[in-house]
Amino acid sequence: MGAIFGIDFGTSNSALSVNIDGQTEAIELDEHNTNTKLLPSIIFYDYFEKEFLFGQQAIERYIETDAEGRYIQSVKTYLPDLNFKSTDIAGTTHSLEQLVSLVLKHIKSKGENYLKSEITDAVIGRPVVFSEDKEKEELAEKRLLDAARLAGFKNIYLEYEPVAAASFYEQTLDAHQEQLVLICDFGGGTSDFSVLKACGRNEKSYLERRKDILSLGGCTVGGNTLDSSLMWSEVAKTFGKNVKLSYPMTRNVVSMPGSIMNRLRKWHLIPQLNTPKTMRYLHEIERFADEPQCIRNLISLIEHNHGYSLFKAIEKAKIELSGREQTVIEYKDYNISVHQPVTITQFNKTIANDIERIIHSIKTTVSSAGLGNNQIDKVMLTGGTSNVPLINSYLTATFGREKIINTDAFTSVGQGLGFCGNQYM
Template sequence: MSPAFGIDFGTSNSALAASVDNQVKLLDIDPGNPLSNSLKSILYFIKEDGRTHSFVGYEGVRQYIDNGAEGRYMQSIKSFLSDLSFQKTNIYGKNYTLEELIAHLLRVMKTRGEKIIGQEVDTVVLGRPVVFSTDAERENTATRRLINAAQLAGFKEISLQMEPVAAARAYENSLPCNREQIVLVGDFGAGSSDFTVLKVGNSHHRVSRAQGILSVGGLYIGGDNFDSLIMRHKVARYYGTDVQVKSMFSDNLTGLSPLVLSHLMQWHRIPWLRRPQTLGNIKELKVGAGLRDRRLLENLERLISDNYGYLLFQSIETAKCRLSDHGDATVNFKDYGIAIEEPVTRIEFEDMIRDLVLQIDACVTQTLADAGIAPEQVNAVFLTGGSSYIPLIRAIFEFRVGADKIKTADAFTSVAYGLGLEAGLLA
C-alpha cells in the first residue's frame, strides 16, 4: 500500500499523521517545539542580504521574537479562507494569494513528513470545519482555496474530512470491533467549534463513514474569541482604549476609532494598524492628552511598531488556561516598556464568555435535534481541543449526559490521528 498523510491544518496549530503499512503514527514535524508533533501554524518572512527567507512553526516564532517588526509575521491564516476580500498580500515586493501562503505551510509539512518516513507521499486527507461560512459563496470559496493549496503543495490525491468526524474516528479506534456506540463529538479549535453525532464501532461504518454520520453542526467561535474577550475587558485599557481627548476644533471628546479598537482585540490584526493614517490619528490624540493618557497611547504605539501582539496574547492565553483548573489567574506581561499584572477570576471570565457559550450550547442542542437523538441515547461525548477544558463549556455536556460519559483526547493531535486513519483507507 502507498503511504498517505492526514493533515489537521489548524488556525493556531497543525499536525500530521502518516499511514504506512496499515499503521498510523503522528510525526514530529516541528523541531525544537516542546510539542514536537504539533506545528505552530505561522509564517514568518524576513529579508536579509537582498533575499527573502521564510520560516514556519516554532522556528518562525523564534525568528519573530528575535527580529520582531523587521519581518512579516502571519498566523491564523486559516481564518481567512472564507474571506472574499483577501485576494493577495505583498511581501517584500512579491504578491502571494491565500492559497500560496497556506501551500507554503502544507509543503513544509509534506517535506518534513516524507523525510521522516523515507517515502514520497501523494495522497492526503485534510481536515476542515463543519462550516467555513453560512454564506454559500464564502463556503465554496474556502473549500476551493483549501484544495488548491494542497495541490500547490504537491499533493495529487486530495480528500477533505470534517474535523469532528476525524476526532470520532480516533475515538472509535480505541473501541472493540463491532461495539457500536452513539457518540457526540465536540472539536474546539482556535477559530471554530464543530459538533457531530455519529455511530461508531461498527465495522461497516468504519468502511463507509458517511452512513454512520447522523448530524453535523458548527459555528465560528473558538479559543481566539475567548482570548479577545480577556483582552477587551482586562488588558486593552493599558493601551488607551478608554482615552477621551477634547477635539482640536470643538468641545467634543474623541478617542480611538472603532477600527483600531476592533483590530486591537485580535492579535493577528494588530499589524494592520501600521497604516500611516492610523498612526497619525494616534499621534493627534497624544497632542491633546494628559500625561497619563499620553503614556497609554505610547503603549499602543509600541505595541504596533514593535509588533509584540503575539507575545501579549500568549500571556492572555496562559491566564485563560489556568482558569480551567483554578479560581483565579493573572495576565503577566513585562516587556517593551510596559508592566501588566492584571488579575482575572474564573467568575469574571465566565461572565465575559457567557453569551458565546450560550451560542455553543444552542448549536449542540440543534445538532442533537438534527440527529433525532435524545441526550440519554448518547453513549459517549468525545471532546478535543483546548477550550474543551473550560468548565463552563464542559458543563454543557455534563448537564446533558453526565460527567461519566465524557471522554477527552490530546488537544492538538487527535484530529490528525483520525485523519491518518481515514487516509489509510485511501492508500
C-alpha cells in the same frame, strides 16, 4: 513499507500522522512550538531574507523584523471565497492554491524527513461543509485538492474532519460495538459539532461513512475569541480603552478612537497601527489624556511590536483559569507593566456571550440529529478550548460526567485521519 500521511490542515493549527502498515503515529511538526506536534497554520515571508517561514518560527520572525514582511494566517477560511484568487508577495503573484500548498509542502517535508522516505499518499481533513453555496463548496474542495498536488502528493483522499475524530475514538471500541457520539471540536477560530454513529473496527467506505453523520453544527467562536474577550475586558484599559481626551479651548471630552482601540482585540492587527499618521496622533494626544501613561503604554506596544507576547500572557492566564479560582495576567516589557488579577468569576462573566453561542450550537446539533440528550452515548472533546470550565460544566450537567471523553486536545483529528488511511492502503 506501505505508508500514507494523515494531515489535519486547520484554520489555526495543523497536525500530521503517518499510517505505516496499519499502525498510526503522530509526527512532530514544529520544534519551535511548545507542543511540537502542532504547527500554527501561519505563513510569513521575510522581505530581508527573501524566504517563507511557517508555524512558530514565522511568528517569531514576524516579531523580530517588526512586521517587515508578509504575514498570512487562517488561509484555510478563504478556500470557498470566490473573490480571493491571488495576492502579491514581494512582487510575485501567488494563487490561493499556491499559498495552501506552501503549508502542505512544509508539512510533507517534515514527515518525510522523519521517515527518511518520500510519501506521496495523503488523507487530508476537510469540513463536511465548506459553504452552503454549491459553487463555493465545489471550489473549496477543488482548491484543496489542487494545493495538495502542488505540494507533491499524487494520491489524495479527502475525509470529513468529524469522521476522522470518530475514527480516532473508534479505536477504543470493541469490534462492531456501536455508539451515538457527539463530537465537539474546539478550534482557534471556530467550534464545530457533529453527531455520528461510531463503530468499532469500522470498515465502511468514504461514501458509506457519510450516512453515519446525523447532524452538523458550529459557530465562529474559538480559543482566539476568548483571548480577545479577555484582552478587551481586563487588559485594554492599560492601553487607553477608557482614556478621555480633553482638548483646550473646548468643553468637549472624547474617548479614544474606535479605529485604534478595536485593533487591540487581535494581536496581529496591532502592527497596522504603526503608521506615521497614527503614531503622530498618539504622541499629540498624550498631553490631553486624563491617563497619559496609558497612551505611552500604547505607543510602546506598537513601536516595539509586542502584541504577540502580550497575548501569550493573556492566553496563559486563560489556561490557568481552567484549574484555578484566580490568576494574574502578568506582562512587563519596554516600560509597560501589566499586573491584572482575574478570578474565574470575572472570566466566566467576560466570556458568557461567547459560551452562549457555543452552547446554542451544541443544542441545535443534537436536536437536528433527531435525538434527545439522553440518547447520546458519548461526548468526545477535542481542541484546547474544551478545557474551559464553563464548557465542561455545561456538557457534564447536560450529558453526564460518565459520558465525557477527553482526547488529545490537539492531535486527535490528525491521528484519526491516519487511521482512515487503512481504507486506502
